Amino acid sequence: EVNSAEFSPNGQRIVTASSDRTAKVWDTNGKQLATLKGHQKEVWSAAFSPDGQRIMTASYDRTAKVWDTNGKLLADL
Template sequence: WDTNGKLLADLKGHQNYVRSAAFSPDGQRIVTASDDRTAKVWDTNGKLLADLKGHQKEVNSAEFSPNGQRIVTAS
């Protein structure tokens, strides 16, 4: 969304609730965490860039490192 309430992108792809979303430090990517046991990385147009799989339970949060080179997930 922009600050006026206009939808800019619809991030579709998770199969369950999304628990968190965060921008990369440069504002060019978004990481989301979901109850579908994945985290996903998107560009700001809504294109899926990476599907992070491996958790055995729901992913509660995901964040970029300060330099934007790594992502940490919590399940």
């Protein structure tokens, strides 16, 4: 189940948040570019930063995480 989807600020990528505890980054042709893994429960929201260089995810595990667009975890909140 996909819980949210959002375009990057430049319109070149999409981030989706899913019930499988991941968020995924896609190009606009549907090619998967990265999988963001680390949440213990479903991810209900994912969004790009205004400059498109980072992604914030929020989960039912009561955490938010900051990632680079390649899937590297930068911060666990």
